[in-house]
Amino acid sequence: MTEINRRLVLRARRDGLPHVGDFAVEHAPMPEPGPGQFVVRNLYASLDPALRQRLTLTDSYVPRIELGEVLTATTVGVVAASRDPAYPVGSHVVGHHGIADYWLTAAGPVTRTIDPSAASSLSHFLSVLGPTGLTAYFGITRVARPRAGETLLVTGAAGAVGSVAGQIARLSGCRVIGIAGGADKAARLTGEYGFDAGIDYRDKTLAGLTAAIRDAAPEGIDLLFENVGGIQLDAAIDCMNERGRIAVCGLISQYNATEPPPPLTNLFKLVARSIRMEGFIVRNYASEYAAAAATLARWVGEGKIHFRESIHDGLEAGPEAFLSLFTGWNQGKVMLRLEPSA
Ligand SMILES: NC(=O)c1ccc[n+]([C@@H]2O[C@H](COP(=O)([O-])OP(=O)(O)OC[C@H]3O[C@@H](n4cnc5c(N)ncnc54)[C@H](OP(=O)(O)O)[C@@H]3O)[C@@H](O)[C@H]2O)c1
Known part of the structure; x- marks a missing residue:
């Protein structure tokens, strides 16, 4: 030392x-x-x-x-x-x-303790096999609970949590749409992460974002994996189907805000459409990390998850x-x- x-x-x-x-x-x-x-x-x-x-x-x-x-x-x-x-x-x-x-x-x-041979780099124990991959895993499998044929929207979709969350939902048979910042990241969603559609939110108003989601999901959204909040959450709620589910993972658009966020104009649609909204913290599942990381490692090895x-x-x-x-x-x-x- x-x-x-x-x-x-x-x-x-x-x-x-x-x-x-x-x-x-x-x-x-x-x-x-x-x-x-x-x-x-x-x-x-x-x-x-x-x-x-x-x-x-x-x-x-x-x-x-x-x-x-x-x-x-x-x-x-x-x-x-x-x-x-x-x-x-x-x-x-x-x-x-x-x-x-x-x-x-x-x-x-x-x-x-971890077995370093379970990954090609120790860095993976902080990414796909670590907190962000585990957050995606438990948020999708325990909170969103997708069923084959449903449509899931992910915000912050090109990020560490969002990209893996979308890919896990696709493995469950969902159609997956992501929202990310900029044309490159939006293109990466379909090109690299295998999503069905990618939306660039930059320069979009609430109405513009809502129209883009409707365009990508004319049948509506059944599940929302929320990382961002603000107008992305508001637009997504507007596009959700009856008995939809929202897994609230994070609200990054508010973490540096100096003003209170604008009110969600579509919040009453949670009532009208019987939508369930549930937050979660990954460490709620700490006792299951090792088993979940093993599943993620297998998916990575099989080429099913990219990060x-x-x-x-x-x-x-x-x-x-x-x-x-x-x-x-x-x-x-x-x-x-x-x-x-x-
Ligand atoms: N619940 C839990 O236990 C748990 C655990 C880990 C992480 N999280 C949450 O998961 C989310 C993603 O975390 P991560 O570690 O995977 O980070 P990340 O998505 O890899 O990186 C953050 C991304 O957030 C987007 N962003 C930043 N500021 C924004 C703003 N003002 N408006 C809209 N988008 C903004 C940017 O993506 P663009 O370039 O696409 O804008 C940025 O690349 C965060 O909300 C975080 O708090 C929750």
Whole structure:
């Protein structure tokens, strides 16, 4: 082990889009494990939209990050020192850890050892076999619960969660339509991810978006996998069929908002059409991660699921990589590679 542990910390918080300078890399002493603890040498760290809420919200489902604290996220790494026999030195682990070279931790509900040979790159344990792939898996199979022949709409469809959610729904026999930002991402939905139709939302009003969804799904939408909120959610509700189901995964259009969102003009259609709307958090299913990841790994191996990763090198790249989630500059699961040889 080296003597210095570099960590990504929060320096300032603000309303609206964070600035690169709100974060800093600081040096700290190397941690030493006490009884029942172990130290993880992080190889990759995930950067997720939910981190934005943890910078300011006090009522999120995970605690707020205070000024001077290390940012935490899902990481994949190797145990470097251990006083827990269940996590021996050299074993590979995934868990919720600090975004740092080394992190002192103990067994927890989302911590698990992994078999690195189950994937062609350890990065996949943060993307398709990790939090985003698992979110797509449980959101589709447990919340949306598709039936063959139904039509599913995904917002944020070219992203890490959305692209996998749409592909899983197609494996269930659904017709799948996606909404994404820009012509390239919309084309990627049908070309790379096998969706039946892709819609570019940029420059579209509520009426324009509603017309585009109706055009792509003249028979209406049975299922909505919602990642974005705002007018995308409003337009989608307008196009939903009787007894439709909405799985609310995220509302990224609101995470940096400085004004309250405009009201949903079509909300009463949930009543009129007996539509079920249900939010979920992936960690509700933590006890089933290993089995779900094995299914996802099989689908990837069979060429049934395609995915992209946006990998940035080094802790210093963290702030800019994080902000790419909110400009749409990212092209897949955003993460940091903390060990050049990983
Ligand atoms: N419920 C859970 O447990 C859980 C777990 C993980 C993630 N999530 C949610 O899943 C969603 C996707 O997360 P991800 O990690 O897969 O990220 P991602 O989709 O790979 O990246 C974020 C994408 O969101 C879109 N976006 C950003 N700001 C937007 C805005 N103001 N309006 C419309 N679109 C915007 C951009 O896509 P375009 O270029 O297409 O605009 C961007 O590429 C998020 O809402 C996240 O909070 C939920």
